[in-house]
Amino acid sequence: MTSPVLVTGGAGFIGCNLADRLAQEGHDVLVLDALARPGVEQNLRWLQRRHPGRVSARIADIRDEDAVAEAVADARAVFHLAGQVAVTTSMTDPRTDFDVNLRGTFLLLDALRRRGDAVPLVFASTNKVYGDLQDVRLERHGERYLPADAALRESGVGEARPLDFHTPYGCSKGAADQYVLDFARSFGLPATVLRMSCIYGPHQMGTEDQGWVAHFLIRALKGEAITVYGDGCQVRDVLHVADAVEAYLRAWRRIGEVAGRALNLGGGPANAVSLREVIAHIDALTGRPVTVGYDAWRAGDQRWYVSDTRAVTQALGLDAPRSWRAGIADLAAWLGARASVEAA
Ligand SMILES: NC(=O)c1ccc[n+]([C@@H]2O[C@H](COP(=O)([O-])OP(=O)(O)OC[C@H]3O[C@@H](n4cnc5c(N)ncnc54)[C@H](O)[C@@H]3O)[C@@H](O)[C@H]2O)c1
Numbered sequence: 001m002t003s004p005v006l007v008t009g010g011a012g013f014i015g016c017n018l019a020d021r022l023a024q025e026g027h028d029v030l031v032l033d034a035l036a037r038p039g040v041e042q043n044l045r046w047l048q049r050r051h052p053g054r055v056s057a058r059i060a061d062i063r064d065e066d067a068v069a070e071a072v073a074d075a076r077a078v079f080h081l082a083g084q085v086a087v088t089t090s091m092t093d094p095r096t097d098f099d100v101n102l103r104g105t106f107l108l109l110d111a112l113r114r115r116g117d118a119v120p121l122v123f124a125s126t127n128k129v130y131g132d133l134q135d136v137r138l139e140r141h142g143e144r145y146l147p148a149d150a151a152l153r154e155s156g157v158g159e160a161r162p163l164d165f166h167t168p169y170g171c172s173k174g175a176a177d178q179y180v181l182d183f184a185r186s187f188g189l190p191a192t193v194l195r196m197s198c199i200y201g202p203h204q205m206g207t208e209d210q211g212w213v214a215h216f217l218i219r220a221l222k223g224e225a226i227t228v229y230g231d232g233c234q235v236r237d238v239l240h241v242a243d244a245v246e247a248y249l250r251a252w253r254r255i256g257e258v259a260g261r262a263l264n265l266g267g268g269p270a271n272a273v274s275l276r277e278v279i280a281h282i283d284a285l286t287g288r289p290v291t292v293g294y295d296a297w298r299a300g301d302q303r304w305y306v307s308d309t310r311a312v313t314q315a316l317g318l319d320a321p322r323s324w325r326a327g328i329a330d331l332a333a334w335l336g337a338r339a340s341v342e343a344a
Pocket of ligand 1 (some may be wrong): 008009010011012013014015033034035036037040060062063080081082083084085102104124125126127173182188195196197198199200205211
């Protein structure tokens with residue numbers, strides 16, 4: 001095996017899509033994952049079946065200092081995606097959230113620092129670093145909220161927006177995001193941060209707590225009801241995982257230009273969509289309306305969040321992402337095909 005690319009959280013949704021692409025491009029890949037998320041062992045099996053001998057796995061916790069140091073030892077690049085991913089879980093167990101997301105990231109950074117030979121690192125951060133955007137005045141237009149401010153409505157939230165960590169998840173990811181940027185500044189680590197909005201696509205084990213696009217589709221395809229927290233008019237800019245993976249790879253290739261920078265990565269204003277609009281699209285795709293129940297808003301939930309993707313597009317030379325309608329249809333087809341294999 002040549003010097004591998006390390007993907008922490010490589011059994012997870014984004015991680016396995018990234019590992020798959022890396023292996024397709026001829027890289028040896030080392031996945032470090034605790035298999036903490038139910039179902040992700042299927043992703044790992046899929047990866048290893050597709051790329052025999054190319055993808056190896058270290059089943060270990062990101063908080064295991066020795067395992068992390070070993071995994072980092074001869075990595076040629078590191079993509080850090082392992083994490084506690086749900087805001088809801090961070091509210092019930094803030095200690096684990098802190099430990100995994102902040103201490104785990106610190107251990108990884110410190111192992112890289114001690115290696116001392118400038119290994120590129122790309123970190124999966126989140127739009128939650130900008131808080132719940134309570135100060136943004138919103139108007140309701142049909143089935144969605146939109147900012148009253150025309151410039152914000154057209155361009156989305158840029159990287160100059162002040163940080164404002166809300167919820168333990170926002171704090172742990174936000175602090176980790178700052179540590180990554182500081183290790184670039186203080187120790188010259190070639191490290192960059194991608195602050196992601198909602199990513200969706202194949203291999204997402206979407207649940208009510210995280211991965212709502214896949215969760216809605218899975219429920220709809222099974223004929224089960226969906227609970228929407230809030231009024232469903234909240235807006236997100238959704239991005240297909242293939243486009244996210246492209247950005248991760250380019251961030252590595254262009255690490256000299258983007259080291260020390262944080263970039264917002266999402267579908268941008270062209271793919272800004274409300275939960276209700278996604279549900280209507282799912283109804284059209286499945287040919288029957290899904291039953292929707294409504295419950296109270298959840299902590300820190302942004303009524304509107306859309307990434308300003310101009311900086312990431314320019315810095316990484318990205319093409320326009322696939323449209324949300326086509327992307328969700330693609331995910332529905334993938335889920336349908338998987339369900340028929342399981343039923344066979
Ligand atoms: N999916 C999104 O829309 C989105 C948006 C913003 C940020 N992110 C970030 O991107 C990363 C990947 O998210 P995802 O959607 O692929 O989630 P995911 O849950 O599918 O993947 C995370 C992986 O990390 C692993 N993991 C969890 N705890 C671990 C631990 N203690 N040690 C080692 N591995 C552990 C899980 O088993 C899982 O395979 C996360 O860091 C998440 O915070 C995701």
